[in-house]
Amino acid sequence: xxxxxxxxxxxxxxxxxxxxxxxxxxxxxxxxxxxxxxxxxxxxxxxxxxxxxxxxxxxxxxxxxxxxxxxxxxxxxxxxxxxxxxxxxxxxxxxxxxxxxxxxxxxxxxxxxxxxxxxxxxxxxxxxxxxxxxxxxxxxxxxxxxxxxxxxxxxxxxxxxxxxxxxxxxxxxxxxxxxxxxxxxxxxxxxxxxxxxxxxxxxxxxxxxxxxxxxxxxxxxxxxxxxxxxxxxxxxxxxxxxxxxxxxxxxxxxxxxxxxxxxxxxxxxxxxxxxxxxxxxxxxxxxxxxxxxxxxxxxxxxxxxxxxxxxxxxxxxxxxxxxxxxxxxxxxxxxxxxxxxxxxxxxxxxxxxxxxxxxxxxxxxxxxxxxxxxxxxxxxxxxxxxxxxxxxxxxxxxxxx
Numbered sequence: 001x002x003x004x005x006x007x008x009x010x011x012x013x014x015x016x017x018x019x020x021x022x023x024x025x026x027x028x029x030x031x032x033x034x035x036x037x038x039x040x041x042x043x044x045x046x047x048x049x050x051x052x053x054x055x056x057x058x059x060x061x062x063x064x065x066x067x068x069x070x071x072x073x074x075x076x077x078x079x080x081x082x083x084x085x086x087x088x089x090x091x092x093x094x095x096x097x098x099x100x101x102x103x104x105x106x107x108x109x110x111x112x113x114x115x116x117x118x119x120x121x122x123x124x125x126x127x128x129x130x131x132x133x134x135x136x137x138x139x140x141x142x143x144x145x146x147x148x149x150x151x152x153x154x155x156x157x158x159x160x161x162x163x164x165x166x167x168x169x170x171x172x173x174x175x176x177x178x179x180x181x182x183x184x185x186x187x188x189x190x191x192x193x194x195x196x197x198x199x200x201x202x203x204x205x206x207x208x209x210x211x212x213x214x215x216x217x218x219x220x221x222x223x224x225x226x227x228x229x230x231x232x233x234x235x236x237x238x239x240x241x242x243x244x245x246x247x248x249x250x251x252x253x254x255x256x257x258x259x260x261x262x263x264x265x266x267x268x269x270x271x272x273x274x275x276x277x278x279x280x281x282x283x284x285x286x287x288x289x290x291x292x293x294x295x296x297x298x299x300x301x302x303x304x305x306x307x308x309x310x311x312x313x314x315x316x317x318x319x320x321x322x323x324x325x326x327x328x329x330x331x332x333x334x335x336x337x338x339x340x341x342x343x344x345x346x347x348x349x350x351x352x353x354x355x356x357x358x359x360x361x362x363x364x365x366x367x368x369x370x371x372x373x374x375x376x377x378x379x380x381x382x383x384x385x386x387x388x389x390x391x392x393x394x395x396x397x398x399x400x401x
Contacts, residue, residue, distance in 0.1 A: 033102075033105070034098065034102070036072075036105070036128065037098075037101055037102050037104075037105035038098070038101070039070045039072060040067075040072070040075075040105065040110065040125065040128065041095075041101040041104075041105075041110065041111075042066075042070075043063060043066035043067050043069075043070060043072070044063060044066070044110040044111065044113075044123060045092065046062075046066050047059060047062040047063040047065075047066045048062075048092070048113045050062050051113075059079060059113075059121065060077075060079050063077070063079075063123060074127070075125055075126075075127060075128065076125075076126040076127050077123045077124060077125045077126060078123070078124050078126070079121050079122070079123055079124075080121065080122055080123075080124055081115075081119055081120070081121055082112055082119070082120055082121070082122055083118060083119060083120075084112065084114060084117075084118055084119060084120050085118070089112050089120065090104060090109075090111050090112060091111055091112050091113075091114065091120070092111045092113065094111070095111055105128065108124055108125045108126070108128055109122055109123070109124055109125070110122050110123040110125075182222065182225075185218035185219075185221050185222055186218075186222070188214060188215075188218045189215055189218050189219060192211045192212075192214055192215045192218075193215065195211060196208065196211055196212070196215075242281075242282040242285065242371060242372065243282050243284075244280055244281055244282050244372070244395070245280070245281075245282075245283065246278050246279075246280055246395075247278060247279050247280075247281055247283045247286065248277060248278055249274055249276065249277060249278065249279055249311045249320065250272070250274045250277065252283070252286075252287055252290070253272060253274070253290065253309050253311075253320075254272070256287065256290060256291055256294055257270040257272070257294070257309070260294055260295070260298060264298055266298060266301075266303045266304065266305050267303055267304035267305065268298060268304065268305045268307060269304060269305070269306050269307070270307050270308075270309065271306070271307070271308045271309070272308075272309050272310075273308065273309070273310045273311070274309075274310075274311045275310070275311055275312045275313070276311040276312050276313050276318050276319070277311075278318075279311070279318045279320070279392055280318070280392065280393075280394065280395035281372055281392055282372070285368045285371075286368065286372075286390075286392075288364070288368070289364065289365045289368045289369065289390060290309075290320060290322065290390070292361035292362065292364055292365050293322040293361075293365060293388045293390075294307065294309075294322060295361065296361055296362070296388075297322055297323075297324035297326060297386070298324075300324070300326040300327050300386070301324050301325055301326035301327070302325075302326070302327075305324065305325065305326070306324065306325045307322065307323070307324050308321070308322075308323040308324075309321070309322055309323075310323070313394075314391065316393060316394050317374065317391040317392060317393055317394065318391070318392050318393075318394055319389050319390065319391045319392075320389070320390045321387055321388070321389045321390075322387070322388050323385060323386070323387040323388075324385060324386055324387075325384075325385055326385065326386055327382070327383060328380045328381050328382035328383050328384050328385060328386055329378065329380040329382070329386055330382055334378055334380060337362050337378065338362050338363055338365075338366040338376070339363065362376075362388075365388070365390065369390050369391070369392065372392045372393070373392070373393050374390065374391045374392035374393055375391050376388060376389065376390050376391070377389045377391070
């Protein structure tokens with residue numbers, strides 16, 4: 001949508017710029033000194049002819065009308081009375097060539113029109129170039145503005161194209177990461193299914209049960225990933241219905257810490273500081289959001305891992321903070337870590353370090369908090385710590401349960 005909008009604006013600005021440039025160049029060539037002198041001369045000729053035909057209208061008014069018809073309305077003039085026997089007097093009959101009225105134009109004068117046997121009238125032009133300069137400046141500034149809009153739109157289009165290229169590369173990396181990470185559980189499921197079907201474990205019930213557990217665990221892993229992708233899509237399109245209620249924070253957090261402590265191979269220490277006891281949210285999605293933050297803390301920390309989980313009140317928000325002693329996040333990266341698939345752009349490097357996933361976790365957290373009318377923020381220092389804060393608005397409903 002944004003790309004189409006800027007293409008339309010660019011095309012429109014280009015048309016205006018070309019039109020105004022053409023007008024500016026055209027008037028620069030046509031409104032030369034010769035052309036202007038000729039137009040002023042013709043205007044005074046027509047004015048005097050109309051004056052002689054009908055003397056009910058004064059000559060200055062007729063001259064002004066003729067100038068206006070030629071887009072010379074900016075010219076200022078006065079009508080002077082002169083003597084016909086003055087050697088410097090030039091009447092219309094004395095003008096035969098361009099050089100004749102050009103000399104008058106250089107003096108800012110028109111020819112003298114006789115009004116009796118001894119006197120005549122002529123116009124003195126105060127600003128003979130005002131009309132042409134004003135028009136040229138109008139088209140010049142109009143062209144400049146149109147070109148500026150054109151350059152801005154072109155630059156925005158370039159940025160959009162660059163961003164689309166980045167997204168295309170990220171999606172390629174995401175596809176690679178997804179295929180690579182799904183290959184292992186799918187292979188495990190396929191291998192386990194073949195062994196169980198072969199009947200080799202029929203006489204070994206304990207081992208058979210272990211294989212069933214592996215199949216279920218790998219299937220749950222794939223299902224959780226699929227649900228997360230679908231949930232993010234629904235959140236982005238506003239199609240997910242949240243079932244909000246008052247949740248006790250401590251039991252939820254303790255359940256998560258026990259789960260991660262049991263399944264991680266690292267030494268993890270959890271410190272809980274639960275000041276705010278309750279939060280108004282959809283328990284399923286909030287729990288998954290907090291789980292993603294804890295999972296990231298363990299992934300991007302060394303061994304041992306120290307994680308602090310804090311709940312508190314801040315203004316009209318209930319906050320849940322997850323702080324670790326991990327590798328930290330640079331200021332430049334903090335502007336993009338909540339983008340979908342952001343981490344998978346470096347998937348191959350992360351895989352080499354034993355870090356897997358698709359870069360959906362933080363994007364999921366952001367979308368869940370936004371759907372609750374809240375926000376998520378990050379504070380981090382490289383090689384020191386990272387602290388993510390989920391802030392959800394306090395409900396106006398009765399807080400007692």
